[in-house]
Amino acid sequence: xxxxxxxxxxxxxxxxxxxxxxxxxxxxxxxxxxxxxxxxxxxxxxxxxxxxxxxxxxxxxxxxxxxxxxxxxxxxxxxxxxxxxxxxxxxxxxxxxxxxxxxxxxxxxxxxxxxxxxxxxxxxxxxxxxxxxxxxxxxxxxxxxxxxxxxxxxxxxxxxxxxxxxxxxxxxxxxxxxxxxxxxxxxxxxxxxxxxxxxxxxxxxxxxxxxxxxxxxxxxxxxxxxxxxxxxxxxxxxxxxxxxxxxxxxxxxxxxxxxxxxxxxxxxxxxxxxxxxxxxxxxxxxxxxxxxxxxxxxxxxxxxxxxxxxxxxxxxxxxxxxxxxxxxxxxxxxxxxxxxxxxxxxxxxxxxxxxxxxxxxxxxxxxxxxxxxxxxxxxxxxxxxxxxxxxxxxxxxxxxxxxxxxxxxxxxxxxxxxxxxxxxxxxxxxxxxxxxxxxxxxxxxxxxxxxxxxxxxxxxxxxxxxxxxxxxxxxxxxxxxxxxxxxxxxxxxxxxxxxxxxxxxxxxxxxxxxxxxxxxxxxxxxxxxxxxxxxxxxxxxxxxxxxxxxxxxxxxxxxxxxxxxx
Numbered sequence: 001x002x003x004x005x006x007x008x009x010x011x012x013x014x015x016x017x018x019x020x021x022x023x024x025x026x027x028x029x030x031x032x033x034x035x036x037x038x039x040x041x042x043x044x045x046x047x048x049x050x051x052x053x054x055x056x057x058x059x060x061x062x063x064x065x066x067x068x069x070x071x072x073x074x075x076x077x078x079x080x081x082x083x084x085x086x087x088x089x090x091x092x093x094x095x096x097x098x099x100x101x102x103x104x105x106x107x108x109x110x111x112x113x114x115x116x117x118x119x120x121x122x123x124x125x126x127x128x129x130x131x132x133x134x135x136x137x138x139x140x141x142x143x144x145x146x147x148x149x150x151x152x153x154x155x156x157x158x159x160x161x162x163x164x165x166x167x168x169x170x171x172x173x174x175x176x177x178x179x180x181x182x183x184x185x186x187x188x189x190x191x192x193x194x195x196x197x198x199x200x201x202x203x204x205x206x207x208x209x210x211x212x213x214x215x216x217x218x219x220x221x222x223x224x225x226x227x228x229x230x231x232x233x234x235x236x237x238x239x240x241x242x243x244x245x246x247x248x249x250x251x252x253x254x255x256x257x258x259x260x261x262x263x264x265x266x267x268x269x270x271x272x273x274x275x276x277x278x279x280x281x282x283x284x285x286x287x288x289x290x291x292x293x294x295x296x297x298x299x300x301x302x303x304x305x306x307x308x309x310x311x312x313x314x315x316x317x318x319x320x321x322x323x324x325x326x327x328x329x330x331x332x333x334x335x336x337x338x339x340x341x342x343x344x345x346x347x348x349x350x351x352x353x354x355x356x357x358x359x360x361x362x363x364x365x366x367x368x369x370x371x372x373x374x375x376x377x378x379x380x381x382x383x384x385x386x387x388x389x390x391x392x393x394x395x396x397x398x399x400x401x402x403x404x405x406x407x408x409x410x411x412x413x414x415x416x417x418x419x420x421x422x423x424x425x426x427x428x429x430x431x432x433x434x435x436x437x438x439x440x441x442x443x444x445x446x447x448x449x450x451x452x453x454x455x456x457x458x459x460x461x462x463x464x465x466x467x468x469x470x471x472x473x474x475x476x477x478x479x480x481x482x483x484x485x486x487x488x489x490x491x492x493x494x495x496x497x498x499x500x501x502x503x504x505x506x507x508x509x510x511x512x513x514x515x516x517x518x519x520x521x522x523x524x525x526x527x528x529x530x531x532x533x534x535x536x537x538x539x540x541x542x543x544x545x546x547x548x549x550x551x552x553x554x555x556x557x558x559x560x561x562x563x564x565x566x
Contacts, residue, residue, distance in 0.1 A: 004149035009317030016188075016321035017165060020328065046261045052333070053252050053269020058189050060326040061140025063280040068300035069227070070284030074215075075563055076223025078281040079232050081273075083239040085555065088270050089548035091253070093523050093541055094244060095263035097407060098253030100521075101479050105337065106250045107345040110399075113406045113476050114414040114468070116349075121421070123345045125395055126247035130338040130371055132392055135378025137327045138162065140300065142379065147304025148320060159379050162324060163372055188325035190272075193279030195319055199310040200286035207566035210289040218285050219563045234444040235393070241451060242396035244403045248330075248337045259484050259519070263540075267548055274555050278562065334375075335368045342367035393443070394450075398424045401454045407480065408526045409462075410473060416462030424454040480524045483514040 005013075062081050069077025103109050107126060111119025141162065142155035149158075204210040211219065222229050243249070252269075256262035280303075287294075287302040291309070294302055307319050343364045348355060355363070401420050405412035427450040431441040441449075467473075475495055482489050490496075518539035525532050535542060 004152040005317065005320070006313040008314045009320065012314060012317030013321050013324075016325070020325075045257065046264045049252075049256045049261045049265020050269040050272070051265075052255070053265045053267075054189065054272040057252070057270055057330065058273045058276060058326060059137045059140075059330040060144065060192065060323045061137045062277075063192060063283075063326065064140040064144050064300050064303045066277060066280040067284035067287065067303040067306075070218075070281045071288045071294065071302040072296055072299050073223040073226050074218035075221050075281050075285060075559075076217075076227035076232075077284060078221065078277060078559075079227050079235060081277045081280070083232075083235040084243055084270070085274050085552060086236050087240040087243055088267060088274065089545050089552060090240065091267040091270060092263050092544040092548050093521065095253045095256075095266050096259040096483070096519075096521060096540075097480065097523065098250055099256065099259050099262045099484055100482060101254075101476075103250060103254070104344055105340045106245055106247050106403075107341050109250070109406070110402065111345070112472065114402065114417055118402075118414055118417060119345055120349075122245070122399055123341045125399055126341050127338060127371070127374075129247055129392060129396065130334045130341075131374040131378055134331060134334055134372065134375025136392075137331060138375060138379035141323055141327050143300055144304035144307070144323060145320065147301055148307050148316070148323075150308065156380055159376060162327065163376050165324075167369065167372060188322040190276060191318060192322035192326050193276035195315065195322070196283050196306050196310060197279060197286065200283065200290060200306060203310055204286065204289055210286060211566050213289045214285070218288060221559065221563070228444075231442075231444040234447040238393055238397050238447045238451065241400040241404065242393060243400070245396050245399040247341065248333045251333060251337055259540075263544060267544070268551075271548075271551050271555065275558070278555075278559055282562065331372070331375075335371055338371040339364045339368040342370070394428055394446075397447070397451065398454065401451075401458060405455075405458055405462075406476075407524055410477070411462050411467060412458065413462045413465060413468050415465040416458040416460075419461040420454045420458035423457040424450040427453050477524075480521065481515060483519045486514055 066077055066081050069080055071077075101109060101112075103112070105123075105126070107119045107123040110122040138159045139155075142159040145158045146153065146155040201207055201210065204213075217224050222232065249266075253262050253266045256265055283306060284302055287306050291302070291305055294305070307316065311319055343360060347363055347367070348360070352359075398421050401424070402412070402417040405416075428446055429435065429438065431439045431446045431449050433440045478490070478493060478495060516537060518536060520532070520537045520541070522529070522538050522541045522545075525538075
């Protein structure tokens with residue numbers, strides 16, 4: 001045994017590591033400028049966008065967190081990740097929004113819509129998100145692999161080792177390498193999600209015998225505590241509001257070469273994750289039957305314990321490789337997105353405004369390393385994966401209010417957004433358990449307070465304060481009303497498209513504009529639909545949204561049927 005692993009397991013892991021490093025370095029010649037580094041040149045096909053949507057949104061700490069929650073409270077713990085299930089059809093509507101604005105970062109979005117100060121404020125939030133979530137990812141994976149190695153390697157050593165491996169291939173290739181490598185990573189993530197289940201059922205003597213050892217609520221998707229129905233409703237709403245400003249979404253939704261590839265990639269890549277999440281949830285429930293007695297404070301050890309106790313030699317190494325793969329995909333996206341914020345929205349704006357291509361690419365790579373180091377620091381001090389996850393939920397929702405209002409309501413302005421950000425923050429601090437004077441409310445009740453307060457504050461303050469400059473608003477909404485493939489319209493109006501990409505139009509050529517022939521956006525025109533609506537005009541949005549809704553129903557059905565087996 002070497003570090004608690006058999007030689008065959010070590011060989012499997014080493015082969016995987018070498019393959020990924022080789023693929024990452026192969027893409028280095030594709031990176032000619034920062035546009036290639038940050039957005040992959042906007043050349044990604046549908047299959048690449050699906051793989052990136054799946055890999056970029058799925059990581060090992062999520063599997064560990066969900067398995068730990070379901071170990072304690074049953075299948076209801078799945079909502080720590082299924083909170084975005086009902087939001088996923090909206091990704092079909094949002095994908096072309098990210099692609100049409102042609103921005104590189106969400107900081108660009110806030111700066112162009114609300115002004116420089118809001119761009120900087122979002123940049124700081126975005127960097128905090130990247131560093132915090134990177135820490136969560138490394139923390140969860142380090143905890144699980146510590147168990148897999150029978151405690152022979154500390155979680156700190158594991159975290160640092162994974163970081164070094166990750167940096168060896170990712171800093172060179174940026175998003176260009178992520179789009180290629182994630183095609184392989186997705187396969188490993190699926191292994192991570194389902195490999196344990198047949199071994200667990202066999203060890204427990206069949207699903208009927210396992211159910212006999214567990215209370216009935218363990219197989220319910222509504223838990224008697226923690227993940228109650230009210231909690232589920234609140235986190236689902238909060239997830240829809242906040243997911244739009246998770247800073248890596250600009251690349252997940254905007255790196256495709258066409259609007260259809262962006263829609264398809266983000267929506268169905270995420271649906272693949274929703275299916276994988278079912279595997280994580282059942283692993284936790286099965287662990288509760290096979291290995292009872294794990295303390296609540298250590299419930300996140302359940303996943304690693306299952307790996308150690310159930311998998312034979314060779315497959316154990318494959319699972320370790322899968323656990324590493326599931327974090328590399330998302331870390332890659334985080335690193336690239338964070339370096340874009342530092343390079344474009346902070347360094348170029350406040351330090352060196354005019355940089356040549358080589359200098360900008362160098363700064364991007366150096367800032368990538370800074371972000372990863374920050375994430376490692378968080379991982380080494382963070383007490384719990386779930387604790388960190390809740391913090392992330394809060395501050396993304398605060399900015400999410402401003403994003404939704406920006407695309408739907410022309411009157412929304414910077415003063416309203418400042419007021420909204422301040423009011424939601426104060427509501428969260430006062431209602432939560434953070435200070436002695438706080439009300440000590442749970443997460444669900446905090447959400448029920450700060451979301452309506454945030455929206456109302458933004459609306460009221462925007463109505464009674466000065467509007468955004470008309471020139472800025474016209475530029476912003478012209479981008480949203482110019483489908484990919486009609487960039488000549490932007491040129492005619494003197495509007496630059498940043499890192500335009502291949503600009504491949506969707507659908508068949510037809511007379512008239514693309515907007516008039518199925519490519520108008522429901523979210524952008526929401527307040528004027530009573531004047532504009534026709535099925536022909538919004539065909540892409542409507543048909544795609546309905547198909548995605550059917551997928552939601554199907555995934556829920558699969559989960560309910562699986563829970564009733566035996």
